[in-house]
Amino acid sequence: MSQQGGRPTGHEDDWWGQLYGDATEDTGPTAAPDSLDDRFASAAGTVNGVPGKGTAVPPQRGAPDAEERPSPASAFPAGLPKPPGFTVKAPQEDGPHPPRERTDSGSEDPRRSAPPPPPPSARPAPREDLPASPPAPLDYVGSGPPTYAAEPTALPPADPDDLDDLVADTVLDGAHYGACTLRAVSLRGDSARYRGEPRRDSLLTARFGTGDHALVLVAMATGARATPNAHRAAAEACHWIGRAVGRSHPRLAEDIRAARRCDLKSGLHRLTDRSLGKLRASAAEQGIEPEEYAATLRCLLLPADPECRTRVFFGVGTGGLFRLRDGEWQDIEPRVTEAGGAVAAPPAETPDGDRLTMDLGITTPPSPYDPAPEPPREPFRFRASVARPGDTLLMCTGGLADPLRGEPDLAAYLSGRWAAPEPPGLAAFLADAQVRVKGYADDRTAAAVWEA
Known part of the structure; x- marks a missing residue:
């Protein structure tokens, strides 16, 4: 037999020609189903000693309604050549890792080899030495809500003639x-x-x-x-x-x-x-x-x-x-101090106790000759x-x-x-x-x- 993917020789030529030969037509009436899966089942049955009938594979666990047909991976026996470009899936193992696809050359498909993210329980805990996040925004603080x-x-209120004032x-x-x-x-x-x-x-x-x-x-x-x-x-x-x-x-x-x-x-x-x-x-x-x-x-x-x-x-x-x-x-x-510009009020009395001003309750009218005082x-x-x-x-x-x-x-x-x-x-x-x-x-x- 030639290398994997090549054309078989010897007594297998007749079978290969019937299955994949150029003379075999793709369409037309056939005595038996002519799908690719049916051909796999027929080939597996021939090798296993049951002509024309494949080996039934029980449905996968968790899929009770799956159709009872042979899996391409299990139906292709060892020693039987696989057609070029044919891929098979490795059996799924227990755990979170998904199945990886393998090509007919035996190498893993790089698009399917990346592992999934770890579950939340397996992720590392946050570092304790990082600075604490700021407190969440609040509406109010203190003893109770504002009034x-x-x-x-x-x-x-708006003035239609003075909207710039808004x-x-x-x-x-x-x-x-x-x-x-x-x-x-x-x-x-x-x-x-x-x-x-x-x-x-x-x-x-x-x-x-x-x-x-x-x-x-x-x-x-x-x-x-x-x-x-x-x-x-x-x-x-x-x-x-x-x-x-x-x-x-x-x-x-x-x-x-x-x-x-x-x-x-x-x-x-x-x-x-x-x-x-x-x-x-x-x-x-x-x-x-x-x-x-x-x-x-x-x-x-x-x-x-x-x-x-x-x-x-x-x-x-x-x-x-x-x-x-x-x-x-x-x-x-x-x-603000007196040196900084504030005006200090004069003392009400001297250190000896003498009053500097006398409040008689009489309002003194402003002098007409003095300018009006500026507001403080x-x-x-x-x-x-x-x-x-x-x-x-x-x-x-x-x-x-x-x-x-x-x-x-x-x-x-x-x-x-x-x-x-x-x-x-x-x-x-x-x-x-x-x-x-x-x-x-x-x-x-x-x-x-x-x-x-």
Whole structure:
């Protein structure tokens, strides 16, 4: 007999010719079934001493309805040539390994030789030395759920002739420059959502310049409470400080890189006073009192130069400036003192006990020759700090600063979420910033900077 796959010789030629010879027609009436399986069965029966009849193979376990016909692998006896290209399946063994196909040359089919994935019980357990994942997002923290619903309820009233005055419920932004990644959000508080009032907070993120000389400004403002134009005053305050910083950004960026702290403080103080002065002038044009068209203002300057890690905060009014370092929050809000610009009230009496003033209950009318006194101004706040890799700097309005200082659970939750070296995405940052605390329902505006 020739090699496997070749043409047989000797007494097998007649059988081979009858089965695969060129003279044998593929179609036409036959005395017996002429399928390939039937030919296999006939050949097996001939070799086994039962002419014209194959050896029946019982159905496989688990397949009771299988037709009783011989398996090609078992029906082909040893010593009988197999036609070229014929493949057989190796018997299936117990276990999770699937059967592998073998070709007539005896080699395994590489497409079928890859083992399946191990069962869940055989997979390796997670490593214990890996850092723990951050806690799952929450809706609120504290002793109980807040009074108001979590989602917006009523929209603010709209003027068809002044649709530009509408304020969106939530503003979200972000960027990556130099060694820092910025996430910023401003969202309407639960109380304003319930009452259908516009968001009093305003947020501005802007880049001035290009390349390493660019300067990123984040400005946020909060309009005066219980005034109809609070949202307009906050937006105008951000607009004016943005214009002032944008026009002076080359000098400001150079002062930051050169660490000219005194020049920065005096220059930014001047720009802030000028911007808020325009706000007071706008109030006069509208014929309303300056305190009714006022806003707090908080700003952050971030240089795009990756070699410069100086972060500059400045502004007026209340809010918060925090730093998350080594998993702990640090309150780095600049403290206002008399030297820092705050006006200290005079003492009521001298050390000897003499009264400096006498309150007789008589109101003194203002002199017609003296100009009207200006409304009291908030002291200027300034801080320039050097960031470290892994720091997270957070600047926010009072809507987030107050619960962050007053509710330890919120501080612990945010530290767990933001302590990871990889900053969250915009959606995740929004979910973190709007975690609510009972008793705090004001607007929230926050800007966080992750240092690489």
